[in-house]
Amino acid sequence: MKVSQLFGRTSKTEGLDSNIISHRLLTQAGYIRESTAGRYFFLPLGQTVQNNIIDIVRKHMDAIGAQEVLLPTLHPLELWKETNRTTSAGFELMKIEDRRGAEFALGGTAEEMAVDLARKFNVSYKDLPLSIYQFSMKFRDEVRARGGLLRVREFIMKDAYSFGTEEQFKDTYQKYWDAYKAIYEELGLKVDVVAADNGYIGGEYCHEFISESEVGESRYFIDQQSGYAAHEDVAVFKVDDKNLGEELRDLQEVDAERGTTMEDGVNLHNMPLWQQTKDVLFFDEATKRYILALIRGDFDVNETKLMQAAGAWDLRAATEQEIREDLGSEPGFISPVHFPKKGAKSGHEVVIVGDKSLRTVRNMYGGNNKLHKDLLNINIDRDYQLDVEADIALAKAGMISPDGGTLVEKRGIEVGNIFQLGYHYSNLMHDAEYTDEQGRRQKYYMGAYGIGIGRTLAAVVEAHHDDKGIIWPENIAPYTVYLARLGEADAVIQKADEIYMSLTKAGVLVLYDDRLGTRAGEKFADADLLGIPYRLVVSDKTLASGQFELKKRGAAEAQMLSQDAVINSFAKSTTNLL
């Protein structure tokens, strides 16, 4: 490809007010251009890189026996209704109608479609396990697009779906896990594999593949010694026992002229934070219930865990008005002791969810559902009962992992995930079944596996760049060699053309900077910005010496090679060069 003919140009100035490096570099170098928020044009260079990534992903999917398909972009809305995901999907579904008024969802993920395809066939146990995958545009009406390609509203995703028996699943899951590790390694991305929450996808467990990065949106914890790794949504930690040796003392109401914070309680009673009860009141819009979350005072409530424990979907904080008028309590003085079972005015049910840590303390103190009144010596079971007891605590850096090591907090970009779905979809959708050895119909045990291509591309740039621009790993670079022609003497042009032709013939991907009237500095700057792995210079200088200057992107020194040496080294292999 000749630079003079390449569509999409670099820009001397950054001209973009983003704190995400990949966003700035990809835009400045002419790989992408924003359309509207969260929707991007991929220019020829960007599309080439995207295709290179797709090729690598495809290779590894094929290697584990997954079969490529293409599902329709428009999903009949009835399918999403069949699994109740028109309301529970974590992203807003985008819907459209055709001229007859038939409703469709723009695909944001495709579990229903995959099941619908599978059930159109008479699948036998002999066909299992079965995996299908596709590369297709996904649509998500994100509340807020962010960070260039990191969080967008339309993107190409590799999504795979596995069907099989429960016994087969472990092996299938492991195959995807290994394939993902191989994919990211080939892409030059270091990833942490982290246990996470299934959320709206459904199922019981899943793992995210996260590329560590300060600009990532995923927060997770790692125990370096044991390798324990978990997303903050699900991370667990060891809770220490406090004063379990103490006698249970009598419940007692005291005056409490204090503010509404935890610190106010500590200061007034001059007792430790961990002995205070933390009472957080939520309302679940999905099930129309109040959720009172109780936890030891030195911990915070993890809303994801809380939703799992309470079976809630759409949590929000209760308002002061609701606390006072509907529940007869007082913000800052909420207590589980004699807390109402339902809202007096609304009739909404109240569910009390308590954290396991409540079992590590005796004689707690906290509010008494009245302004400026506190209770002392609150004890679980004796003074209040839980509807649900679970781990709803938020892990923090420095806490002890379940394996005994210390939790270290990290941030990163979630570039892929693998989900156990189990019977979730087979239970919700009719005929999601195969025929077993006895000729009986059995439900599929399923998994789902996603990789965001554009986000992965951005993650690679986040991991591979310097102050001059991108530094592509060779196997996804849009071109291998940037041939910079300096000077416009006939001999130089002729020689550069010749080298371009012979390299191209040898199968080397060359981006030939044949621009006239463009100075050396500009060509070098573009080569660096674009991140092409090798820069080859042809000029009257190199012509005089009979050798050509070859420089690896990011290397300090260039090397002088004869024409044959240049051609041969690239034609054979580029991996051990320089």
Add this chain to the structure above:
RNA sequence: CGGGGUGUGGCGCAGUUGGUAGCGCGCCUGGUUUGGGACCAGGAGGUCGAAGGUUCGAGUCCUUUCACCCCGACCA
């Protein structure tokens, strides 16, 4: 959805008390240059986000609306 901000040639921006829309970069032409983003001369390109209003006259004032950015909330 809450708070803050911005919409003016491809990009980045200026535009005073309302009076014929400008600058830098980029682009095109000619010339001089040519190893880390040159210089001179000439040129093309804008219904000033949209709609309505006030006015002799609106980029500027008023109303409505749309889009986008940042911070939260929320979420791959």
